[in-house]
Amino acid sequence: MARGRPREFDVDEAVDTALAVFWDRGYEGATLADLTDAIGIRRGSLYAAFGSKEALFDQVLLRYGETIARYIARAVLLPTAHDVVAAVWRGAVEATTDENTPHGCLIVHGALSCSADNDAVRARLAEIRRSDRQRLRERFRRAVDSGDLSAGADPEALATYVATVQHGIAVQARSGASRSELHSMVDLALAGLRRPEQPEQPEQPERS
Amino acid sequence: MARGRPREFDVDEAVDTALAVFWDRGYEGATLADLTDAIGIRRGSLYAAFGSKEALFDQVLLRYGETIARYIARAVLLPTAHDVVAAVWRGAVEATTDENTPHGCLIVHGALSCSADNDAVRARLAEIRRSDRQRLRERFRRAVDSGDLSAGADPEALATYVATVQHGIAVQARSGASRSELHSMVDLALAGLRRPEQPEQPEQPERS
DNA sequence: TGTAATGATGACCTATCGGTCAAGAATTGA
């Protein structure tokens, strides 16, 4: 089956290794030399297998979504809006403060800013963040429709809020905040969400 | 007084211009060519005036703190903890979504990740974020002492929470969120802070 | 008017960036 000379490295493992490097240094901070050194291959092999640095990064983003950031897709499946919020924030804390991986979130610090040459990568990550926020908004809309959230709740603002805290967690983790510190912070944030989904709305029992 | 040939550009203006460039592109994303082109001087003049790219960045950080990020120092002077929180978040929204400046916060996206060479800059920004958070913590401690916050309140967690939302706002602004979207989000977040400074029994984190 | 001092200029430096390529090595199918 495999015609020519067999590849001497595992592509999947290479993606995982590249993920670790990009996660640690960001897109531009990770050089070809960093990547090939970590993977243990030469430039030519990397380009034969992936095409370009940016194409490799695409593979890495896919992998990241399937593993590290999987907590988001899981969260929106939970039964109540409160469960969703808690799962996103708890998941973010866990993902960004694992002692076996770089701290922070690749989607956030991978290319928050960069040179003009790589603006496409920056825009790509911004788009991922944007679509994640939209997913939350849709989820909260359904929660309003089902009566899980009060009719006065603002799904848009709530989604933005959840994303804001989620990404803020990534920045804190990157700044050296510890896992337990961040969990305590999430305790506090969740306590504020017990009932206040509608800012100014007078208290109103759901029916009656 | 001024002995030799007079400088043909205004150093203060140059710092402001450099601030705009760094704010837009981050520390590494802003090249010497970007900076000198924007300022309108040659490399040699820049090095004669500032010493190095990093030294110029130091000047820029100073300027940023005195102007754009001044809202933080102002906020902690306000009479109540609630006022402080509101001022920080409102200030962050305003600072990160001004249509006349780049969106986002220089302290956050200036070097959230970078190459190994410039790790000192990354650490420096992280340190600024850390010390800002400490300032909030001290402020909230005083609020507990004075009875403004309940005795059960956790100044540490509250400071982390405020910083988390503040930095999350910067990420949202960088991702394209609008000023009004973010103000609506702050409405919601502030509503959650009306009285819940002491978290009730924290729910069980899934792991650790 | 001459000299010391300072800034401006543009050529130049080394290192490294992402990326390419020709040649050799290892495999399969005929």
Place this chain on the structure above:
DNA sequence: TCAATTCTTGACCGATAGGTCATCATTACA
């Protein structure tokens, strides 16, 4: 065994990164 095919290797590419420097221009002071 011999093509055909695929991967590996290391040298190499132009562009650009941050930074330096000799030379010249412009000023104040003696």
